Amino acid sequence: MKAIILAGGKGSRMYPATVAISKHLFLIYDKPMIYYSFSIALMAGINEVLIIAGNEHIEAFRNLFGDGSNLGIHIEYRIQDEPRGIAEAFIIGEKFIGNDSVCLILGDNFFYGDSFVYHLKALSQLKEGAGIFAYQEKNPEEFGVVEFDETGRVLSIKEKSKDSNSNYVVPGVYFYDNHVIEVAKSIKPSKRGELEITTVNNVYLEKGKLKVEVLPPDVKWLDTGSYETLLEASNFVKSVQTETGNMISCLEEISYKNRFIGKSEVAMAAEKYKGTQYSEYLLSI
Template sequence: MKALILSGGKGTRLRPLTYTGAKQLVPVANKPILWYGIESIVAAGITDIGIIISPQTGDEVRSKTGSGDRFGAQITYILQEEAAGLAHAVKIAQPFLGDAPFIMYLGDNLIQNELQGFLNRFKSQHLDSLILLRSVKNPSAFGVAEVDAAGRVLRLVEKPAQPASNLALVGVYFFNDSIHDAIANIQPSARGELEITDAIQYLIDQQRAVEACTLDGWWLDTGKKDDLLEANRIILDTKLHHSEVLGTIDESSKIIGRVQIGANSEIRHCTIRGPVIIGENCHLENCFIGPYSSIANGVKLVDVDLDHSVILQGATVTGIHQRIVDSVIGQRVQLCVAERRPKAVRFMVGDDSQIELV
């Protein structure tokens, strides 16, 4: 069994952050989104992993994620020259996949459920494909499935104008080698891409064994700012089980709830109310840090009131007397204020920006 993780694409919905980096490397609770998928796959016993990368961000994905040693896996990087669809990614990965069954995992997705139970069903029932579904409020934004009472998939439609159900395809798929023949027999869609939904529909039309499981846990597609903040909130709520302080905290600071502070970070005259995670080599002074905030390595915050936000590596925020809420601030951003402004501000700030509120 192998795994194929898709970590290409342009990340247009997360711009400006993704003008300078891969969307799959944007951190959730100070860990790249991509790494959660790798860890989930390895936990299911699959260690031979291919990662699809793009020419624009592939070097960054490769340098940060490495050979796979940190995860107990072996990673092979596969360059997709153009974003020509999910099925196209499988097509160019065929030399890596061979005739092995595999999991395909979209690198910007997070799911609560462990993969092992789905993998066991896929193997024990000798399926050609097992897809995962989740009921959603806006099915027109996703691939949508029609299934019968036994869980057999009847029809798939990509982003239908009039959805036949509210069951969206989650970005995790299980395939055997029959998918390669299916991809060879489909044509590009109206948007010029080889759609994985069309390939699965080909399997269905050929009377192959295609079934579905409906998730009972959460599923997050982190392609937009609010989705990213929600993923950060859920991960902090479910994964941050205890406090751990490796940095230094002065006597005037208050730490309330589950808070993790990395090595060599310095906390002065601050109140931090968890769940909150703070990375290494940070300096926080005269700050209030509210719940569901993640602060990456090397961040400097002085005179800041922050809540429900994600601050990326190396950012500096000083003298902001307004409350910063629901914000994502990119790497190495410099944000300061010249005078007092209204009670709250919201930001989506890309890497290397410099902003002054006047």
């Protein structure tokens, strides 16, 4: 399985801060926002990653991550010149995906929880069909809403629905088999002029090939594409790291635990960031 991290869009909800800077480079406490979504790919055991971003920001991501060799992985980059919808990522990334299955991760999504990795790896084993998460949210009308029947069977997925009785939403991590490329090419733009990921999910649902993994209460998810949620995530990370002494989304640590890199690469990263808390943490692991 390969992973695509979608870090495009104009970030207009966060103007004027995002006029010159990609929101995905904003800090969530002590690390760039994109570190937290990137860590999802690593925690799933994926070592081939494509980052899609706007033309004006792509070099910043390339400077941040390089070719991925420092993490023992392979990273490629593609440009999304205009925000034409999440599902366009599969069309842009067609050559990168090749014949593999793919995990799509939105670059402004934050996850944390003891059981999250278990649920993540469960969907990452997908060979056929599609897999998504469902998460209980206070304001479901801002996201794709999942409706279940009394037996837990998925009835529908509606984009930004205001008339749904469900408070389960679809957070920004999705798993698909290789057919998703053709599905993305076949769907039509919505009224917003975008290729909606909800439409892709409904194609799989109608074929009976969509698995929905309900995340338990111990998992925390935030869409950090607003000032309020960005601050909430920062405060949360600071609190957890202070209380536990463990760093959230330390990419080198995850790669080391996955055996993508060894002690020498961790030491090199510690030297690169010498004089920082990040460096001290790398030395401690």
